Amino acid sequence: MGRNTVGREARKKGYHTAEAIQRGIEKHLSGLSIRKAAKDCNLPYPTLRRYVTKYRNNPSCRLEPHYDASKIFTDQQEDSIKEYLLDCANKFYGLTSKDCRRIAYQLAVINKIEMPPSWKVHEMAGRDWMRGFRARHPELTVKKPEPCSIARATAFNKINVQNFFDNLKEVLSRNPSFANGSRIYNLDETSTTTVQRPHKVLAAKGRNVCKVTSGERGILVTTCCIVNAIGQALPPAMVFPRKNFKAHMLYGAPPGTLGLAAPSGWMNTELFVEVMKHFIQFTSASTDNPALLILDNHESHLSIEALDLAKASGVTVLTLHPHTTARLQPLDVGLNGPFKSFYNSAIDSWLLRNPGKNLSIYNVAECVGIAYMKAMTPTNITQAFKKCGIFPFDDQIFTDIDFLPSEITNRPPPNVIDVEKYPDDVGRCGSPSILTPAIYSDDDETDAEIENIMEELPYNKPLPSTSYHTPSTSEVHITPQAEVSAAITDDRESNYIFQSQVMSSPNIVTQEIASCSKETSQPTASTSRVQISSEIKTSSPKMSGGSNNFISPKIFRPPLKAGPRKTIKRKLGKSMIATDTPEKNALAEKKQNKEKKKKLAKVVKTKLFESIKREQSDTSDDEEFICSGSSSGGDFFIESDEEEIILNDNFSPLSRKPRPDDYVIVAFNIKKLNVFYVAQILEELEEEDGDYYVSFFKLKSKITQTFSLPLEPDTAAVNKTDIKYILPLPNINGTVRRQATYKFPIDMSLLNLRY
Incomplete structure (x- = not known):
């Protein structure tokens, strides 16, 4: 009978015991017919007849089926395979059915267990064994996993989570009014585009089916949702991809929705100040009525203006650790998913009511208004906060199984192990x-054979x-x-x-x-x-040599563990109370340094273009250059009566102090090898790192020793000790419309110049 035959019952086997067979045989021997004895003992007639014949020939025969006769592994050995599969799945490195079949083959080879010949041919277990293995272990099933980045899998660890709960506990202890959850809020943005994700539809078998959407690619409208721990949802804020906001864009949106506009459609630091004002207005936050706002540490949320406004209004801002919002942010845990589903359904309904029309950004608010009311229910909101352990406060809500993916990259302290x-x-x-x-x-001989097999x-x-x-x-x-x-x-x-x-x-x-x-x-x-x-010691009679030592997959399979930690050059984000003075001052200093670098880069770019324009204006169109050739490189000849200077690695001390607008040779030590670059000094630094701020040239040809300025200025601060030589003024070839080529009247062929 086919295994998957539709309309037939599954094969029934093993439902009768040896005691029932014994009673049926005794009743038959006492005078009853086989059929009547089988009916009295609730046994199939053919089964009892077969065992009666066996009993007559051999009274000491086995009175129950021996289904384990063709079994490959014992129950303990199969349990070790199951535990290994579950362990890999819990660590987000789940194995496929083929991987499981390969593990079964490797397990049989290493432990010298008898196996079917087909296993050796394909180097994996058969499909029949896999089907039976899954039937014997119904807790295993084949699922399509959700993609998860390495950053999200490893960032959710005990240290980061405990750091967040410690900050939350400190905030709750500062303000007793937060204890009832009425003043705890969560804010997060989600994308609402003009193109929906279609739901499943009914259609004919054997044919492809399509669903109408508003376009190939959707236009982004950001929706900022705000919810409360006791089940309240504040009016959202919507950012439209326009330069100026118009009131008709919010047609159909939830009452009180804040409308904003940005060319990209994304939230930024300027708009988030307006969102903070919107939050303070609807929560009536003040120093006498404080509120706690939990959000991620995106750059737009950490603007100094918004933090100052929040602190002045009694709002405490608590940020989450990066890449942990999928487990610690209530909106991500239990609200954004239903909201997206209802939003897609609302777009489907709009397209059905308006056939042949495209849904634009002016219709997004209407669909958001329908989905927002259905998804942001008190039950969904309170359950989401509870699942995150925020309210009611529970810093032990996550178990060791939840942290298993991060154990792969966990390393011990550098000194104590x-x-x-x-x-x-x-x-x-x-x-x-x-x-x-x-x-x-x-x-020892058996051990050597096992090691050879493993190789x-x-x-x-x-x-x-x-x-x-x-x-x-x-x-x-x-x-x-x-x-x-x-x-x-x-x-x-x-x-x-x-x-x-x-x-x-x-x-x-x-x-x-x-x-x-x-x-x-x-x-x-x-x-x-x-x-x-x-x-793991098991008594397996199938193992050769009578060995009772069983090698499980956890021993011979590659372990799921990352290598040694590399040096982290950039400072990673963290969970913090952003409105506290130390954290706010650190953010302000970081912003100030960033703006200072942008301003300096703008000044450098302006000076570079002014220098090029000034040098090119000094050369008239009718004047011949000292060197001839094309700007893309060619043969150049220096016309001078003086002997040409040849530079090498042995530089003499500088004859004078470098000044701005000087052309210099800068040396760097890379992998114990000195390399040289040609640069122009832009300005002399006083408080910054380094002594001079220079702009490096691009080497176009080592043969002709010609240089040019890169399309984007390559600037950096260098020390005075790195400047080895002050070059004479170069000969410039080129026009205003073409990139100028610089040729120095000096031989640098012996230097290790880099492109």
Whole structure:
């Protein structure tokens, strides 16, 4: 019978027990017919007849089906596969059905379990086994995962979440009026475009179906939603992609909606000041009636004007850590999703009422008004705040399973490593005296065969040779009465297994490494890790040699762990109370430095163009240049009676102090190699980093030694010690409409010039 035959019941097997068969046989032997005995014992007649025949031939025969006769793995072994699959899925690195079939094949090969010949041909388990495996473990199912970026998966960790809850707890302790949740608000923007995402429709089978939309690409209108922890929703703010806002753009919007306009359609710092005024108006916030506003730390939300206005009005602004809003922001957790669904439905309804018309930005407010009332219900709002642990306050609402994706990139502190807390980093400080090949059984030959099999498996490569430093007694403290079993694996799919054993009476193991010496004969591989694992012992009669040691997928598969942390050059965002004076001052200083750099860049660009214009105006159209050739490079000849100067790396001290508008040679040390650039001094700095602010030239040709200014000014601050030579004035070739070419009357062919 076909497995997936429609209209037929699933095959019933294994519903009768040995006791029921025994009673049926006894009743038949006492005089009843087989059919009547089968009916009295609720057994199928053919089944009882078959067992009666077997019993007559052999009274000690088995009286129940032996369904495990063709079973590949034991229940414990299949449980290890299931646990590994669930662990990978919880860490956002879920495996497909084919991956599971490959793991089953590798598991059978490593543990020397008998398998069908087709497994060896395809190097994976069969579809029949996969179908049965899923039937035996109904908690496993095939799902289409939601895409999740690495930043979002790793940023939601215990430290960042606890930092947010600590800030929230501090704010709640400052203002007792926040305890009832009536003054806790959340603000977030979402996109509402003129092109909807169509819902599923009914159509004929075997044919493609389409749904009308307003255009190929939608026009963005930003909708800023504000909700309260007790279930209230404030009127939203809408940003239209126009230079000036018109009142008719809000036709059909929720009453009290704030209308704004920006050419891009996005929220910016200037518009957010108006949103803050809108929030203060509808919340009646003041110093006597404070309010808490939770939002993400987008640049538009952290404008100094908005923070000053909020602080003066008694509004405390609490920001979330970047990339954690999907779990910590109520609007993202339980409100934006329903709002988008109702908004798409509203657009579908509008298109049905207006066939042949395009939905424009002037109709978006009407659809937003319909969706906003349906999605922002008191039940949805309160449940979203509760799910985030904001109100009622619950900083333990997230479990260890929620933080599993971030455990992949968690690293220990640089100096102190605890084996129980950070087992995956002890290998960097391990001692070679305690590293021995993994012991799978008491037979060395069997162990060698297992290692050879593991080398031949897919995704397995030998571990690169690594020299380990032996820590001194002061560096490593090993508690007595300890026994450690460790499997060292490599992140780059190298799956040799080692064990570090400190033999004594079995007890709880604790090991603390205070520091790792930097004196090593060879740098330790950054990808080597120690995975503390215990041997899973099962009695499997199918394993050759009578070995009872079972190797689970967690041991021979590549571990899900990131490599060593790289140096972070930029300062990352964080959760903070933005209206506090220290945080607000830091934001103001950051904004001031940014504006100062923009202003300086504008001045530099102006000076560059003025210099080019002045130099080109000094040369008349009828005057011949000293050097001839094209601006794109060619043969240039210097007409001078003086001997040409040839420069090399041995520069003499400068004869005078460099001045603005001087052409100089600047040296940089890159990877222990000196490289040189030609630049023009723009101004002398006093308080900034460096002594001079210069604009670098672009080398067009090393053969002709010609230079030109880049399309975008390449400016930087350099130290006086980096200026090695003051060049003479260059010969300029070119016109105003074409890019000028600079040729210096000096030979720089011996210098390591860079393009």
